[in-house]
Amino acid sequence: MNNTLRTILAATLLAAGAAQAQVTVQDAWVRATVPQQKGTGAFMQLRSAKDVRLVSASSPSAPIVEVHEMALQDNVMRMRHVPGLELPAGKTVELKPGGYHVMLMDLPAQVKAGDTVPLTLVFEGKDGQRESVQVQAPVRAVNASAAPAQHKH
Numbered sequence: 001m002n003n004t005l006r007t008i009l010a011a012t013l014l015a016a017g018a019a020q021a022q023v024t025v026q027d028a029w030v031r032a033t034v035p036q037q038k039g040t041g042a043f044m045q046l047r048s049a050k051d052v053r054l055v056s057a058s059s060p061s062a063p064i065v066e067v068h069e070m071a072l073q074d075n076v077m078r079m080r081h082v083p084g085l086e087l088p089a090g091k092t093v094e095l096k097p098g099g100y101h102v103m104l105m106d107l108p109a110q111v112k113a114g115d116t117v118p119l120t121l122v123f124e125g126k127d128g129q130r131e132s133v134q135v136q137a138p139v140r141a142v143n144a145s146a147a148p149a150q151h152k153h
C-alpha cells in the first residue's frame with residue numbers, strides 16, 4: 001500500500017468526524033469487473049479498538065451492498081450473506097478473495113481499474129452504538145482466473 005493512499009484513508013477517517021473512531025480500514029480495494037458483470041467484491045483489513053461488528057455497508061456505486069462470506073460447501077465454493085462480521089478488539093480481520101468480502105451487487109456500470117469506489121461501512125458496538133466509516137477503495141484489475149467461483153444469488 002502506498003503512503004498516499006494511507007494518508008487519504010487517514011484523512012477520510014478524520015473527515016468522517018469520528019473523534020471516537022474505533023475502526024481503522026487499511027488496504028481497501030475493489031475488484032474490477034468485465035462488461036455485463038453485475039457483482040464484485042471489496043476487500044480490506046479492518047481493525048477495531050473495541051469489540052464491534054460490521055453490520056452493513058453501502059456505496060453510491062451499487063444499489064445493493066452486502067457482507068458476504070465465501071466458504072466450501074459440498075466441495076463447492078459458495079457465497080453467503082452474513083448478518084454481521086465480528087471484529088474482536090485489537091485483532092485485524094481480513095476481507096480477502098476466497099473469504100469475507102463486501103459484495104457490490106446489481107452494478108449499473110462496469111467498475112474499471114483506476115476508478116475509486118466510495119464505501120460506507122457501519123459498525124455496531126456491544127452497547128448498540130453505531131459508527132460509520134467512509135472508505136475510498138481503488139479498483140484493481142485481477143486476473144479473472146484467480147476470481148472466486150460464480151456468485152449464486
Ligand SMILES: [Cu+2]
Nearest residue numbers: 068079103151
Ligand atoms: Cu459475494
